[in-house]
Amino acid sequence: MNALIKEPTVKAITTTPTDREIRMERIFNAPRERVWKAMTTPELLAQWWGRGNKLVIEKYEPVRGGHWRFVEHSEHGVHGFEGRFREVTPIERVVQTFEWDGMPGHVILETMTLEDLGDGRTRLVSLSLFHTSEERDGMLHSGMEGGANESYAALDRVLETLG
């Protein structure tokens, strides 16, 4: 392989199924159990969710009705995120709300589904539902896609260490 050709970063496939939704799809080179573990274990979440930034997990109760709250410390400041779990179905699906402190009361419903591809890989589908199309558009223009891809790349690295 030509060393001058930099291997392209894997990018999630981002689509907008409706005017209030964002759907992201990403394949990980790890079995579903391992992806689930990295997605629901606080010490592992702290390693990838914040894209390499320091992440303080103030609360993490992955059961129906439980709450979560993460605080990311980056060069751009301190940002808190929080929400509540609607459904936690081990190794298959998490449904939770998501809210950024910077826009309190703007609540996104996130449905994250893990699909076993049968070849040791796992497809993550993340569907975000907003109260309004304006909020959806605001998120699309916030650089959210790039941020998610950075987090997913960090998740790749965590999955490798678990392998």
Place this chain on the structure above:
Amino acid sequence: MNALIKEPTVKAITTTPTDREIRMERIFNAPRERVWKAMTTPELLAQWWGRGNKLVIEKYEPVRGGHWRFVEHSEHGVHGFEGRFREVTPIERVVQTFEWDGMPGHVILETMTLEDLGDGRTRLVSLSLFHTSEERDGMLHSGMEGGANESYAALDRVLETLG
């Protein structure tokens, strides 16, 4: 007035502006400052929000980004409700999220507006926005309208004591 004619209970006007909204409108015989006080003072909220049932105010931070959490103790059990403030504009408007513990992660956005009618009365308009029409319909069929009317009648009584 004929004593046999029982004065009808004042009812809020309930409409559904869209398939994801419920709008309630109710006039109170009190100036706007007084209604605002009753709506945002914990000791007063505790007297009417729970329709006469015991209400424990676990958290109440009526500022942008602040949280609230109320627990109602009734003969039907203990029910927790919580949310976060998006906007608090004194004597005019509160925008907040609303979530019942029984359906965690189902978040309603509530916009409550107080209008000074100029004759010592105040109109409260409460607009609730749901993520889906199914959630909106579920709320409509939950007896929410009757519950709200009971709370508003209790609020009438609190406003009288403040007069």
